[in-house]
Amino acid sequence: MLPGDHRPMLQRSFVFMLLTGFALVTAAPLLIAAAPYESTMGLIQKIFYFHVPSWMAMFTAITVCGVSSVRYLVTRSRSADRLAVSAAELTIVFGLIGLLTGPLWGRKAWGHYWQWDAKLTTALVLWLIFVSYNLLRRFGGLGSERLAAGVALFGMANVPFVYWSAHIWRTVHPKTSVVMTLGPGMRPAFYWSAFGFLLIFGALLAARTRLEALRASIDEAYLSAEDI
Amino acid sequence: MQAPSPGTAPVAPPPASTAPPAQDEFVPISELPADEKLPAAPLLIAAYAVVWIVLAVYVWTLWKRFLRAEQDLKQLAGRLPPAR
Numbered sequence: 001m002l003p004g005d006h007r008p009m010l011q012r013s014f015v016f017m018l019l020t021g022f023a024l025v026t027a028a029p030l031l032i033a034a035a036p037y038e039s040t041m042g043l044i045q046k047i048f049y050f051h052v053p054s055w056m057a058m059f060t061a062i063t064v065c066g067v068s069s070v071r072y073l074v075t076r077s078r079s080a081d082r083l084a085v086s087a088a089e090l091t092i093v094f095g096l097i098g099l100l101t102g103p104l105w106g107r108k109a110w111g112h113y114w115q116w117d118a119k120l121t122t123a124l125v126l127w128l129i130f131v132s133y134n135l136l137r138r139f140g141g142l143g144s145e146r147l148a149a150g151v152a153l154f155g156m157a158n159v160p161f162v163y164w165s166a167h168i169w170r171t172v173h174p175k176t177s178v179v180m181t182l183g184p185g186m187r188p189a190f191y192w193s194a195f196g197f198l199l200i201f202g203a204l205l206a207a208r209t210r211l212e213a214l215r216a217s218i219d220e221a222y223l224s225a226e227d228i
Numbered sequence: 229m230q231a232p233s234p235g236t237a238p239v240a241p242p243p244a245s246t247a248p249p250a251q252d253e254f255v256p257i258s259e260l261p262a263d264e265k266l267p268a269a270p271l272l273i274a275a276y277a278v279v280w281i282v283l284a285v286y287v288w289t290l291w292k293r294f295l296r297a298e299q300d301l302k303q304l305a306g307r308l309p310p311a312r
Contacts, residue, residue: 044268047275101275
């Protein structure tokens with residue numbers, strides 16, 4: 001059987017999920033505009049509605065990558081490895097959104113785009129760990145899967161430090177508890193946006209994993225065609 | 229006031245400072261001068277544009293990689309013997 005026989009069904013579901021996710025993110029500004037202004041920051045606080053969801057999607061991607069890497073190290077499952085490499089790529093995408101939108105808020109709130117404080121620095125280091133994971137997978141050659149899985153575990157172990165850094169150390173970054181203390185008028189916009197981001201993440205992960213599986217099948221089919 | 233002694237150059241008075249006096253008390257944002265206010269709307273719009281641009285570029289690269297894989301698939305189909 002040639003690889004990609006189930007592609008049409010997957011492409012349909014991918015396109016459907018992606019459109020739904022984009023529709024949510026497109027509709028989010030309406031809810032965000034309707035949400036009340038935060039009393040001290042005013043309009044600039046509304047960056048929060050897509051800055052925080054992008055980190056939620058990134059942490060989800062890291063968890064998927066880390067758990068899949070453990071599964072790969074234990075069972076040598078190729079599908080787990082494909083899921084890990086796909087999630088690692090999405091970690092970079094959603095991390096980039098977080099790292100770019102945060103400084104835009106900081107410019108107004110702090111007067112500076114960037115501060116080398118614990119929260120921002122640990123977040124940047126975490127993102128760079130997954131950049132290194134992807135570089136390792138791309139240029140590491142044969143056998144880099146196991147080493148990359150170790151890097152993914154190291155990255156996943158860093159997540160609690162990034163999450164709790166604003167509580168442990170003195171930083172200029174707001175604490176993570178701000179999400180739980182949102183006013184009732186702000187919650188619909190935030191949860192809608194978070195759901196949209198997670199849906200886009202799910203759609204992109206499904207498509208990226210399928211692409212990885214398709215490539216693996218093509219490589220195997222090429223090898224078997226050479227044997228004929 | 230003591231008169232300058234003969235043979236010494238007169239000392240020039242210090243230039244008057246044009247900078248506003250230092251502010252050491254709370255000033256509400258609404259009372260700041262216009263050139264000290266940083267507009268929030270361009271930053272907010274830029275942040276939203278970042279979300280769209282990053283996602284759109286990633287989807288585009290993903291689509292290109294799918295197309296390349298499909299091309300490989302077609303080439304592969306040409307190399308395989310026809311099914312009986």
